[in-house]
Amino acid sequence: xxxxxxxxxxxxxxxxxxxxxxxxxxxxxxxxxxxxxxxxxxxxxxxxxxxxxxxxxxxxxxxxxxxxxxxxxxxxxxxxxxxxxxxxxxxxxxxxxxxxxxxxxxxxxxxxxxxxxxxxxxxxxxxxxxxxxxxxxxxxxxxxxxxxxxxxxxxxxxxxxxxxxxxxxxxxxxxxxxxxxxxxxxxxxxxxxxxxxxxxxxxxxxxxxxxxxxxxxxxxxxxxxxxxxxxxxxxxxxxxxxxxxxxxxxxxxxxxxxxxxxxxxxxxxxxxxxxxxxxxxxxxxxxx
Amino acid sequence: xxxxxxxxxxxxxxxxxxxxxxxxxxxxxxxxxxxxxxxxxxxxxxxxxxxxxxxxxxxxxxxxxxxxxxxxxxxxxxxxxxxxxxxxxxxxxxxxxxxxxxxxxxxxxxxxxxxxxxxxxxxxxxxxxxxxxxxxxxxxxxxxxxxxxxxxxxxxxxxxxxxxxxxxxxxxxxxxxxxxxxxxxxxxxxxxxxxxxxxxxxxxxxxxxxxxxxxxxxxxxxxxxxxxxxxxxxxxxxxxxxxxxxxxxxxxxxxxxxxxxxxxxxxxxxxxxxxxxxxxxxxxxxxxxxxxxxxxxxxxxxxxxxxxxxxxxxxxxxxxxxxxxxxxxxxxxxxxxxxxxxxxxxxxxxxxxxxxxxxxxxxxxxxxxxxxxxxxxxxxxxxxxxxxxxxxxxxxxxxxxxxxxxxxxxxxxxxxxxxxxxxxxxxxxxxxxxxxxxxxxxxxxxxxxxxxxxxxxxxxxxxxxxxxxxxxxxxxxxxxxxxxxxxxxxxxxxxxxxxxxxxxxxxxxxxxxxxxxxxxxxxxxxxxxxxxxxxxxxxxxxxxxxxxxxxxxxxxxxxxxxxxxxxxxxxxxx
Numbered sequence: 001x002x003x004x005x006x007x008x009x010x011x012x013x014x015x016x017x018x019x020x021x022x023x024x025x026x027x028x029x030x031x032x033x034x035x036x037x038x039x040x041x042x043x044x045x046x047x048x049x050x051x052x053x054x055x056x057x058x059x060x061x062x063x064x065x066x067x068x069x070x071x072x073x074x075x076x077x078x079x080x081x082x083x084x085x086x087x088x089x090x091x092x093x094x095x096x097x098x099x100x101x102x103x104x105x106x107x108x109x110x111x112x113x114x115x116x117x118x119x120x121x122x123x124x125x126x127x128x129x130x131x132x133x134x135x136x137x138x139x140x141x142x143x144x145x146x147x148x149x150x151x152x153x154x155x156x157x158x159x160x161x162x163x164x165x166x167x168x169x170x171x172x173x174x175x176x177x178x179x180x181x182x183x184x185x186x187x188x189x190x191x192x193x194x195x196x197x198x199x200x201x202x203x204x205x206x207x208x209x210x211x212x213x214x215x216x217x218x219x220x221x222x223x224x225x226x227x228x229x230x231x232x233x234x235x236x237x238x239x240x241x242x243x244x245x246x247x248x249x250x251x252x253x254x255x256x257x258x259x260x261x262x263x264x265x266x267x268x269x270x271x272x273x274x275x276x277x278x279x280x281x282x283x284x285x286x287x288x
Numbered sequence: 289x290x291x292x293x294x295x296x297x298x299x300x301x302x303x304x305x306x307x308x309x310x311x312x313x314x315x316x317x318x319x320x321x322x323x324x325x326x327x328x329x330x331x332x333x334x335x336x337x338x339x340x341x342x343x344x345x346x347x348x349x350x351x352x353x354x355x356x357x358x359x360x361x362x363x364x365x366x367x368x369x370x371x372x373x374x375x376x377x378x379x380x381x382x383x384x385x386x387x388x389x390x391x392x393x394x395x396x397x398x399x400x401x402x403x404x405x406x407x408x409x410x411x412x413x414x415x416x417x418x419x420x421x422x423x424x425x426x427x428x429x430x431x432x433x434x435x436x437x438x439x440x441x442x443x444x445x446x447x448x449x450x451x452x453x454x455x456x457x458x459x460x461x462x463x464x465x466x467x468x469x470x471x472x473x474x475x476x477x478x479x480x481x482x483x484x485x486x487x488x489x490x491x492x493x494x495x496x497x498x499x500x501x502x503x504x505x506x507x508x509x510x511x512x513x514x515x516x517x518x519x520x521x522x523x524x525x526x527x528x529x530x531x532x533x534x535x536x537x538x539x540x541x542x543x544x545x546x547x548x549x550x551x552x553x554x555x556x557x558x559x560x561x562x563x564x565x566x567x568x569x570x571x572x573x574x575x576x577x578x579x580x581x582x583x584x585x586x587x588x589x590x591x592x593x594x595x596x597x598x599x600x601x602x603x604x605x606x607x608x609x610x611x612x613x614x615x616x617x618x619x620x621x622x623x624x625x626x627x628x629x630x631x632x633x634x635x636x637x638x639x640x641x642x643x644x645x646x647x648x649x650x651x652x653x654x655x656x657x658x659x660x661x662x663x664x665x666x667x668x669x670x671x672x673x674x675x676x677x678x679x680x681x682x683x684x685x686x687x688x689x690x691x692x693x694x695x696x697x698x699x700x701x702x703x704x705x706x707x708x709x710x711x712x713x714x715x716x717x718x719x720x721x722x723x724x725x726x727x728x729x730x731x732x733x734x735x736x737x738x739x740x741x742x743x744x745x746x747x748x749x750x751x752x753x754x755x756x757x758x759x760x761x762x763x764x765x766x767x768x769x770x771x772x773x774x775x776x777x778x779x780x781x782x783x784x785x786x787x788x789x790x791x792x793x794x795x796x797x798x799x800x801x802x803x804x805x806x807x808x809x810x811x812x813x814x815x816x817x818x819x820x821x822x823x824x825x826x827x828x829x830x831x832x833x834x835x836x837x838x839x840x841x842x843x844x845x846x847x848x849x850x851x852x853x854x855x856x857x858x859x860x861x862x
Contacts, residue, residue: 014721039707040701040702040704040705040706040707041701041702042701043554043701045550048712053721055709056709056711056720056721059707060707061701061702061707061708061709062707062708062709062710062711062719062720063550063553063580063710064709064710064711064712064713064721065546065549065550065576065580065712066546066572066573066576066712069542069543069546069573072510072538072542072543072544072546072547072550073546073547073549073550073553074550075547075550076508076510076534076536076546076547076548076549076550076551076554076556076558077550077551077553077554077701079508079534079536079551080507080508080534080550080551080554080555080556081554081555081700081701081702083702084554084701084702101539101540101542101543102539102542102543102546104539105538105539105543258528258534259528259529259533259534259535260507260528260529260532260533260534262529267555268507268508268532268533268534268556269507269554269555269556269700271507271532273505273531273674274531275669277530277531278499278502278503278531278669279669281499281502281527281530282489282499282667282669283489285489285490285491285495286486286487286488286489286490287322287326287441288322288490
């Protein structure tokens with residue numbers, strides 16, 4: 001196996017053997033390598049949870065913040081320095097539960113970030129409670145008679161908000177998932193990649209086998225620019241579609257819309273402060 | 289003309305305007321403060337208002353003076369009520385010397401009222417909207433303001449709205465001018481003007497905080513609108529293009545603070561501006577700043593709580609919140625501007641401190657300071673520098689390198705060959721998660737060690753008065769000018785004031801002032817003497833004498849004089 005510049009040697013990984021996170025980590029590193037992104041120009045922002053530990057296991061700048069709060073931090077990082085590649089990565093509980101409000105508003109802003117969500121339909125780190133995406137009747141030590149709340153549908157929500165890139169992948173499919181992540185990383189605005197991922201310890205229902213049997217890939221007849229069609233696909237259950245559901249190539253990014261970037265694209269952190277303008281503004285308070 | 293106000297030279301005159309929300313009290317305040325200032329008067333304005341868009345009773349006090357004037361008084365010299373309710377609202381402050389000017393068609397009252405037929409005159413000009421300008425005209429005449437100056441100001445101000453608007457507003461002012469002549473038979477108020485004041489800057493607290501932020505190199509603000517902190521967000525948004533500031537209205541305060549931390553992490557200089565409830569939502573983010581040693585500036589504009597409290601009123605009751613917010617142990621600084629100038633300079637300083645020590649720095653203001661206006665001679669911009677402490681990283685960069693001072697050189701992503709890893713978990717020097725408990729101890733000690741340096745840079749308290757004082761007043765934050773004016777009224781050499789512009793950490797000199805006093809009197813706009821308790825914790829001096837107010841209003845000078853005399857006795861022993 002050839003060495004990947006994103007590899008970190010001698011690390012103690014906290015994931016269970018067989019966890020879907022390992023394959024997502026490998027896919028991500030390979031995608032980054034193939035896109036020739038440099039570790040020092042990459043920032044991975046995460047929250048809390050097993051998925052949120054991912055950035056500790058590859059070479060990158062890391063902002064491992066609070067549970068549910070990766071998206072606001074990632075949005076700001078990209079805004080103050082648009083030259084960075086910014087990924088916000090966490091699990092379903094973090095992004096869709098604790099961070100649900102930020103998920104909605106990040107989509108509305110359309111920052112140029114890639115949002116990778118490890119969706120295993122269960123809480124791993126807190127030992128097996130339901131997540132917002134747990135399916136109906138899923139039994140846990142807390143949901144003792146099974147989940148009865150409607151599972152959160154991140155794709156439908158994203159498409160309803162006209163997110164500029166919406167995809168679903170499966171951690172068990174190396175090739176397809178890598179291509180999706182590469183496209184997401186190359187996409188100009190906000191890109192959601194929800195990744196189905198088995199939790200081998202706490203989810204005995206949605207296993208590798210289950211995901212294999214209950215998913216299929218959207219084929220070339222699916223028009224990714226057709227929002228209504230994408231929405232229809234996003235509400236399919238029974239067999240869940242995988243692939244890129246929707247792209248809106250015409251949206252301006254959050255950064256592009258910001259007043260400091262209207263006239264030029266120099267990151268604000270590199271812009272010089274002009275004291276004479278401040279003096280002018282203060283003097284205007286003499287007779288304003 | 290029998291009124292004393294018109295027959296003797298005055299040093300300062302208190303005007304109070306009161307009406308419903310939506311009647312234009314704020315517009316009146318805006319024009320009057322500016323017109324008085326360009327005429328050479330020192331001017332001060334403070335407002336109290338209800339949390340509603342229409343109805344209720346809102347008032348503004350404007351003091352016009354021959355010298356600096358910067359504190360609220362109970363006294364009303366000229367009262368302009370815009371409805372009958374206004375008289376009831378401020379009944380307790382009306383004295384036989386109060387000159388009341390109002391439209392008798394609207395106001396039904398037993399008080400002697402100089403009848404100003406605002407409704408009738410405004411209708412003739414073009415509608416109720418001109419009532420305010422008629423009042424401006426009346427006061428301009430009474431205060432010997434040159435009519436041409438007012439007209440020039442209005443021409444300039446309304447120019448964008450077209451000549452019809454300009455003409456009608458000028459006519460309204462002229463009508464008011466003539467009405468004043470008729471009502472007061474040519475009598476005027478004699479206050480010395482000072483031409484230098486025309487060149488002064490007129491600011492309110494919110495503008496001063498925002499300008500201070502700009503001077504501190506702020507290039508990012510994320511906030512959720514909340515009274516009384518919103519003015520700062522508004523000001524920075526309006527100037528975002530000129531100063532390359534990203535101003536984002538976040539979906540909630542949790543997002544706001546996490547955005548600000550992201551911005552600092554990536555090399556920005558970010559501010560959050562909020563008030564009590566909003567800040568409560570930010571406390572987990574504050575703790576993240578503590579753990580990741582990410583700089584942060586928090587403008588916390590206090591209003592009375594708990595919970596929603598009195599949304600548009602003032603209080604100093606969130607000191608304990610700022611002091612104790614956030615789980616875990618980490619250093620912080622709390623600056624408490626006492627004046628409009630301080631609001632500017634301390635906010636500027638907050639950015640440098642935050643960056644230097646990689647800590648959260650609070651600028652703790654309140655509604656009173658934020659919404660008050662007065663003229664200040666200048667802001668010394670040339671002496672201010674934006675101090676930046678970001679380093680270029682090398683290949684082996686360690687974000688949390690353990691150093692003697694506790695401060696690790698702070699890199700940012702993309703600047704240098706190194707990787708910048710920050711983590712809300714306990715971490716190793718590289719920033720990666722650790723559960724190595726020996727390392728944990730080292731990291732805790734590293735973070736807290738910074739406090740030694742921070743304490744060395746703490747602002748010392750200011751002492752006002754003679755050195756051989758017996759009674760020592762102690763205050764902090766926005767009560768400053770009110771206490772100073774009360775001191776002047778007391779005119780006693782045995783009373784001094786010890787004033788704190790930084791309440792945490794407390795400068796070590798505090799004890800030496802306290803131990804000299806026979807009686808220490810804490811003056812705070814809260815119910816539990818929060819700063820007194822903090823002083824006790826730091827110095828051992830118990831806050832035995834307390835002057836506290838928590839009715840949602842700032843102290844007035846008269847309030848303080850009475851309450852201080854009650855504690856120290858009314859006799860002037862000097």
